[in-house]
Amino acid sequence: MGSALGVPDEKMLALADWEASPLFNETERLALEYADRMTITGRDVDDAVFARLQSVFDDDAIVELTATIAWENASSTFNRALRVESQGLWKPADARSGQDALHVVGDTAGDPAALPPLPGDRGEEAVGILTDEMQRVVREQKLGYVATVCPDGTPNLSPKGTTAVWDENRLVFADIASPRSVANLRANPAVEINVIDPIARKGWRFKGRGVVYDGGAMFDEVVAWYRRNGTASPIRSVALVDVERALPLISPAYERGATEAEVRRRWEDYYLHTLGWGRRGTPEGC
Numbered sequence: 001m002g003s004a005l006g007v008p009d010e011k012m013l014a015l016a017d018w019e020a021s022p023l024f025n026e027t028e029r030l031a032l033e034y035a036d037r038m039t040i041t042g043r044d045v046d047d048a049v050f051a052r053l054q055s056v057f058d059d060d061a062i063v064e065l066t067a068t069i070a071w072e073n074a075s076s077t078f079n080r081a082l083r084v085e086s087q088g089l090w091k092p093a094d095a096r097s098g099q100d101a102l103h104v105v106g107d108t109a110g111d112p113a114a115l116p117p118l119p120g121d122r123g124e125e126a127v128g129i130l131t132d133e134m135q136r137v138v139r140e141q142k143l144g145y146v147a148t149v150c151p152d153g154t155p156n157l158s159p160k161g162t163t164a165v166w167d168e169n170r171l172v173f174a175d176i177a178s179p180r181s182v183a184n185l186r187a188n189p190a191v192e193i194n195v196i197d198p199i200a201r202k203g204w205r206f207k208g209r210g211v212v213y214d215g216g217a218m219f220d221e222v223v224a225w226y227r228r229n230g231t232a233s234p235i236r237s238v239a240l241v242d243v244e245r246a247l248p249l250i251s252p253a254y255e256r257g258a259t260e261a262e263v264r265r266r267w268e269d270y271y272l273h274t275l276g277w278g279r280r281g282t283p284e285g286c
């Protein structure tokens with residue numbers, strides 16, 4: 001509905017982190033603060049906040065806003081209790097336009113220096129939930145941390161260096177040695193994958209549902225793609241993750257006012273000089 005009313009996609013994606021985002025004006029920030037105070041356990045709508053609301057909204061608007069937030073809370077409580085999964089009703093504008101998804105670009109375990117072309121390089125546009133920026137980070141990093149849910153409800157987190165973009169709505173990883181992740185996905189498709197640029201200290205958390213293929217046309221197609229991109233290890237199965245939500249992950253360093261250039265410099269310095277990753281050859285003196 002927000003999109004139908006003209007709310008840009010960037011704002012929809014920034015909602016989870018609205019306090020840090022520069023995209024929201026004062027009125028919107030007040031409404032979001034009110035929503036958080038109504039929703040988050042331990043917070044409250046105190047007199048000062050209510051007075052600020054009354055200075056901006058008339059009584060009808062406050063009642064409407066309160067009813068909307070209360071309804072969203074009720075529906076999320078209902079859905080959580082009955083395990084009703086996200087319907088994936090909201091997608092970025094490109095996906096809403098109904099174009100066919102551009103198929104397969106991505107990369108994994110081959111030559112780390114050889115990045116595959118981005119959609120734009122081929123004169124095509126990304127059209128799904130995975131924006132060009134998200135796809136770029138996944139392609140460059142080649143490493144995702146995959147969280148699945150064990151039967152006893154505990155988390156299972158493990159790295160997958162075969163994490164790649166399959167298309168504009170799906171990520172993929174290869175099961176080379178991942179029995180627990182695969183078993184979990186077969187029993188419960190809920191999955192989250194985090195991909196982080198360790199220099200920029202930024203990345204994305206992708207939440208969605210995973211499907212495991214260990215044979216058939218889809219399995220063959222994905223394995224052939226991995227082979228073309230240099231993965232030589234035996235692949236037991238592949239997991240395709242339909243991304244339903246993509247949220248930014250940003251280091252708190254940015255909240256303290258650091259620019260990306262400063263953050264990059266700091267961490268390049270750490271890896272290159274403190275850890276010495278950039279050095280070649282035999283160290284001097286021994």
Ligand SMILES: Cc1cc2nc3c(=O)[nH]c(=O)nc-3n(C[C@H](O)[C@H](O)[C@H](O)COP(=O)(O)O)c2cc1C
Pocket residue numbers: 143156157158159160161162163173174175176177178179180181182
């Ligand atoms: C950097 C790194 C990348 C890895 N990439 C993969 C991968 O792409 N696929 C895989 O099956 N295992 C990969 N592994 C190994 C698994 O993470 C490891 O076997 C883990 O124990 C699997 O746990 P699971 O059964 O809970 O999935 C990787 C490990 C590391 C450290």
